[in-house]
Amino acid sequence: MTAFAVDTGKVRLTKFYFCLGLLIIALLAGAVRAQTIYAGADKRPDSTHYALALQQIGNLDDDLALRGVDDRQGLPFGIRSDQHVKRLQLDLAYRRSPALIEQLSHLNVLLNGEVVSTISLSEPRHDEDGWNRVKADLPTQLLQPYNQLAIQLIAHYTLRCEDPVHPDLWADIGKQSRLIFDVEPLVLPDELGLLPSPFFDPRDVRRLNLPIVISGVTDARLEAAGVLASWFGALAGYRGAHFPVSTDKLPEHGNAVFIGRAAEGVAGMNLPEPVGPTVTIRPNPNDPTGKMLIVTGRNDEEIMSAAKGLALGAQTLSGATAQFNKLQVEPRQPYDAPNWLPTNRPVTLGELLPVDDLTRRGRAAPPISINLNLPPDLSNWRIKTVPIKLRYQQSTTSDDDEGALNVSVNHTHIARFPLADRMKTGQQWMSGDLSAIQRTVHVPLDKLGSLASMQFQFGYRVPPQEECRNSLLDSRRSAIDPESTIDLSGIPHHIAMPDLAAFSTSGFPFTRMADLSETIAIVPAQSGPSEYGALLTLLGRAGRVTGYPATGIKVKHGAEAADLVGKDILLIESGKPSPLLTQWADRLPQAERSDNHAAAVSGWKPGDIITRLSNLLGTRTHPSPTAVSARSSPAYFAGFESPVSSSRSVIVARGKDGQQLLSAVELLIDNEAQAQRVQGGLSIVYDNRVESVSKGRTYYVGNLGFYQTTLWFFGRYPLALIAVYLLGALLAGAVFYSILHARARQRLRIQDSDE
Known part of the structure; x- marks a missing residue:
């Protein structure tokens, strides 16, 4: 037997290098995998680094005012459920009284009740606007899903006894102060019980931007998309919501909604065949950190049922997939929108x-x-x-x-x-x-x-305080x-139309029914993502106004007059005017006619006689001398009475092309100042500005009751009242004449008989 001497040192060294090599390979593989998973998230706008102003967090109109020797103001903020905060920084803008003693006065920053930073007032750091600017890191280990940020002022203006409410004790926190987030995405489970997160997270105060993918676009699928857009719009509330639309591909990053059949799946969507109205949640094939909310069924009717079931019963769902049985939706009543103040009690x-x-x-x-x-x-x-x-x-x-x-x-x-x-x-x-x-x-x-x-x-x-007495107990x-x-009960509903201000601020007249069941939206026959996006954004705004999904909305790619009877009409237009708009060109506040077409004026329709008399006696208002014609403008909003049904309205949203139409609609969401300029019967949009022109025949919507309507009519048209008085006088004179004439003839007959 031969014995071999083994160098144990070399063996150990070999094992060490072998293990080290395995460790390096594992780390490289993990890095590659992490890069693959999070590459999409890193490319997402604001996915890793974004800032929120205090004005946006707290919906502030003014700066935060701190007064007295010890005062604080706080704001709540949340952390998205699909994000992990790696770093949080406060960029603080403040002004303070020059009378404060710098060595004794300071600002405390509190996070969830804990003092996390103290800011000395001794060193001014002025920016261009005269605000002092300072940054402070906030400890992320104190963060919770819902948090409270507070700024506390400790102020002193004298070393002697001081008045605790002296006017020199003040500091202002600028509403432009910001919270700066550095975050990384978290992968959430495929769980419907988390809805509406992550598609809408109530902790996020930013505008909702939710892509919607519609496979094989049909009228019914557009209606289903409208139901979901209005639902998410109601959830987003003051934040506002935009819904970019795609018909042939999934978004590269983030969350999205998919509407369509399994057999018509967009590339990347391999769906099992559903057995009924189905809602499921699964990862975005293009971004493992994103989610797809899939609304599907065996036909369009089931897809619509799935959309309604999701919008009305999301809080009852659980698991990765849910199916709906026969769904019954209670009909809504006029003016019963959850967000509106009731007018019947x-x-x-x-x-x-x-x-x-x-x-x-x-x-x-x-x-x-x-x-x-x-x-x-x-x-x-x-x-x-x-x-x-x-x-x-x-x-x-x-x-x-x-x-x-x-x-x-x-x-x-x-x-x-x-x-x-x-x-x-x-x-x-x-x-x-x-x-x-x-x-x-x-x-x-x-x-x-x-x-x-x-x-x-x-x-x-x-109350006045004596010096060196006890401090004021507030x-x-x-x-x-x-x-x-x-x-508000007893106040009638009656308004002069067209009134685009009511449409811009409240979605009226469509939102009269919270579910938009008396509304039909008409899109061009050759519509694309921009036209669909404009429609869904408007429906999202309607949901924000009412607080209820548009489960009764009807959408048509073009429509016949019979489809429009008894409906308020939302006409989405781009490019060449549709046959319907061409037919109604003379109804527009500023007519947009084809070169070789003159539209015929529709005849009188049955309706309220007094309202029709008001329309007959009404006068046309004329545009201002500086008005720009609708035909030459990139986009416009217009309103007029429906030629099909009396006291029904048509609202036209039109752009020279789909992108200009979408930009005009988004202006209503993004720019509150310009949205308030949408008024009258015609509002022209150009260069992100709105110019309103009131032109067209006035009509009235609502009902004052017969007695009140009669008084209102004669109060508005006194000449008609004079005519009624004259007619009444003539009738009374004729009656008295007949009576007196009859009595005279009778008297003459009596005299003749006596003779």
């Missing part, structure tokens, strides 16, 4: 705002704000005000406090109620509690509009009772 303020948000602390607390969405066709012809039965209470006060409750609408002062003189100016409504008062406030209806904000501001005079508590009511 008094509404308590507790229904509009949580009880905690109706309470304020301190002598100079911020106002209590309540947003109101009203139908835009409320008539103020005979009813000028809206009654608010206001109940409020506050901590026991003395007459020296000079406290008051100021009521404003859209920051316009409406009423002021002193708080100290309770027995003289208020009515006791809670036995034994003299701080609880009931008052009635009459708010002018024309001050409300379709979008209104009511502010209730409690304010108290700060223990004030003020509240609006949640049983306070606002009452």
Whole structure:
């Protein structure tokens, strides 16, 4: 037997190099895999690095004001469920009183109640606008799905005894301050129970941008897409929503919605054959970190059922796939949109705002704000005000406090109620509690509009303080009772049309029915992604207004007159005018005619006689001298009465091509200032600006009732009233003449018989 000597050192070294090689190979493989998985996410806009201004996070109109020796203001913000925050930074803009003692005054940054940074006020760092700028890193380990960011001011202006509410104790936090996020994507499970995330995440305050892929476009599939667009629009709310449309390919990155049959799958979508209306969620084939929400069925009817089931019952779904049985949707009633203030009963303020948000602390607390969405066709012809039965209470006060409750609408002062003189100016409504008062406030209806904000501001005079006394204890508590009511019942619905402002702000007249069941949308026969995207973006805005999916919408690629009877019509146009628009060219506020075609005027349609008389006596309004013709403009919105049905409306959204049409529609979402310029009967869009031209014959939508309509008609047209008076006088004269003539003849016969 031969013995071999083994060099154990060399063996160990060989094993070491072998293991090291395996480790390097594993690391390289992991890096390649990670690069493959996250390459798409890195290319996504704002997927790894984005900033949110405090104005956007808190929907702020003004800067955050900090007052006194110790004051703080906070804002909530959330973290998307499909993102992990690697780094979070606060880019703070502030101004402060020059009288503050730099060594004793500072700003604290708090995250979820923990002080995470202290900013000294000793070194000014002014930017071009005169704001001090400073950046602070926030610890990501404190982050939760929902977070609270607060800025605290500690301020002193003297080394001696100081007044805790001295006017020199102040600092302002600029609304342009930002939170800067550095994030990486997370892969979520294929779980419908997470809906609406990740397609819409309520923690994300940015505008929703959700691609929708429609395979084998048909009218029914466009309707299904409209249902989902309006649902996501309702969820997005104030954020706004855009829906880029594709018909032949999936998005390269992120989340998307797919609508179509399995057998007609777009490249990359290998779907099993469904057995009924089906909704499923799976990874995006082009981006493993993204998700596809797939709405499918064996035919168009089942696809529509799946879309309705998803929009109305998403909160009940679970698992990766769900199927729907026969779906029954309750019919909606006019003006019953969830986001609109009911007009058939008094509404308590507790229904509009949580009880905690109706309470304020301190002598100079911020106002209590309540947003109101009203139908835009409320008539103020005979009813000028809206009654608010206001109940409020506050901590026991003395007459020296000079406290008051100021009521404003859209920051316009409406009423002021002193708080100290309770027995003289208020009515006791809670036995034994003299701080609880009931008052009635009459708010002018024309001050409300379709979008209104009511502010209730409690304010108290700060009592004078002697030097070197105890600090001021601010223990004030003020509240609006949640049983306070606002009452719109009894106000009729009646509005002069066309009114593109009502369409721009409230989607009217389509949103009169929350499910858009009395609306038909007509798209060009040769439509493409831009036209479909414009339609879905408008339907998303309608969902934002109503808070309900458009389960009753009808969509047609071109339509016959019989399809339009009894419907409000949304006409999507691009390129060459459609036959329908050509036929109705003379109805446009500014006619757009073909060179060789003159449209015939449709005859009178049966309708309300008084309304028709109003139209007959109405006068045309003329455009301003600076108006640009609709025909030469890149895009425009127009409104006129439907030639098919009286008191029904046609809204035209038209662009010279699909992209200009889509840009004009997106302007309504992205630019609030320009959207407010969409008014009258014609609004022309060019260079991202809107110019409105009122032109066309006025018609009326709604019903005042026979008696009120008669009074309104004669009040608007006094010549008609004079004519009625003259006719009445002639009739009365004829009656009296007949009576007197008959009596004279009878008397003559009696005389003849006596002779």
